[in-house]
Amino acid sequence: MGAQHHRGLSEQGADTAIDQACRMLRLPTIRSQFSDLADAASREQMSYKGFLAELLLAECDDRARRRSERRIKAAAFPREKSLRAFDFDAATINTLATCEWVRKGKPLCLIGDSGTGKSHPLIALGTEAAMKGYRVRYTLATKLVNELVEAADERLLTKTIARYRRVDLLCTDELGSMELDRRGAELLFQVLTEREEKNSVAIASNESFGGWTKTFTDPWLCTAIVDRPSFDAAIIETGTDSYRLAHTKARAGQVVTL
Structure with missing residues (x-):
């Protein structure tokens, strides 16, 4: 025509x-x-x-x-959370909401007792990253480890780790709430190592780095695992009244005091 x-x-x-x-x-x-x-x-x-x-x-x-x-749907968040509904000081919001740390492949650690609201900023920051174009995946630490163990049993470990490697930000919630055997700890270590200085990982834990020995009972492995997410990380310590942000280049075994 x-x-x-x-x-x-x-x-x-x-x-x-x-x-x-x-x-x-x-x-x-x-x-x-x-x-x-x-x-x-x-x-x-x-x-x-x-x-x-x-x-x-x-x-x-x-x-x-x-x-x-x-x-956001692909990230598999368990519920919707927004930074706008979060009691955070403006400087911290501006620092993290830019997702510059995700662009640079830097880690983020949220440390605090149970019930102090670590999952909220973890999900909200993951959502912010997804909205800015980054590929994000949320998982409970126990679920991730179980998935890795099952994949190893079915000879699908390489494929499973590759799937987690492809995301720009891996949000791992409730680390420290369980004790891992050596095999589970080694598999988690493998995922974290694959991501080091390439893609970001954000971890929420109810234990400070020094308390991760309860989860990773092997001393050498615990030191090695703490070393990955804690180096050059943004550390948020959650409390009942406030959320404070710090940065560290500390290596394993050194806990940040905020």
């Missing part, structure tokens, strides 16, 4: 043609909004270029939103 033929389209014919073209080109937002945007453009005496820009920007914005929603 030539351009001359399209000029003769009726209003109804134009609507049908736009609808069909949007389906073919996979432009769902323009398809659903073009009529309202056309009416607004007419009222505001918008130029053709201005109207076209409005249509395309609406599609781009919605596509970005849908991508964010897919990344």
Whole structure:
């Protein structure tokens, strides 16, 4: 069909043609909004270029939103949490919400007693990273270790570790709430080692680094595992009244006092 033929389209014919073209080109937002945007453009005496820009920007914005929603869904967070609903000082929010630490592949550790709200910032910061375009995965430490053990039994360990390696941020919750045997600890160590200085890991634990011996009972392995997430990390210590942020380049065995 030539351009001359399209000029003769009726209003109804134009609507049908736009609808069909949007389906073919996979432009769902323009398809659903073009009529309202056309009416607004007419009222505001918008130029053709201005109207076209409005249509395309609406599609781009919605596509970005849908991508964010897919990344958040893929992260498998157990519930929705937002930084806006979190009692955090502004400087700390600004520091972490930029997700610069994720871009640089740096670790984040949230340390505090049970019930002091570590999961909230872990999920909220993971959500923020997903919204900024990073691939994120949330998992309980026990679930991760069980998955690794099962994968090793079924000779799928390489594939499973590779899947976790591909994400930009691995959020590991409730570390320190269980005791791991040597095999489970070694598998977790392998995942952390694969990510070191390449991709970020965020860990929430109810034990300070010095207390990780309760989880990793082998002294050498405990030292090696603490060494991974704690080096050059952002450390958040949660309390009942406040959340404080610090940075450290400390190696294993040195606990940050905030």
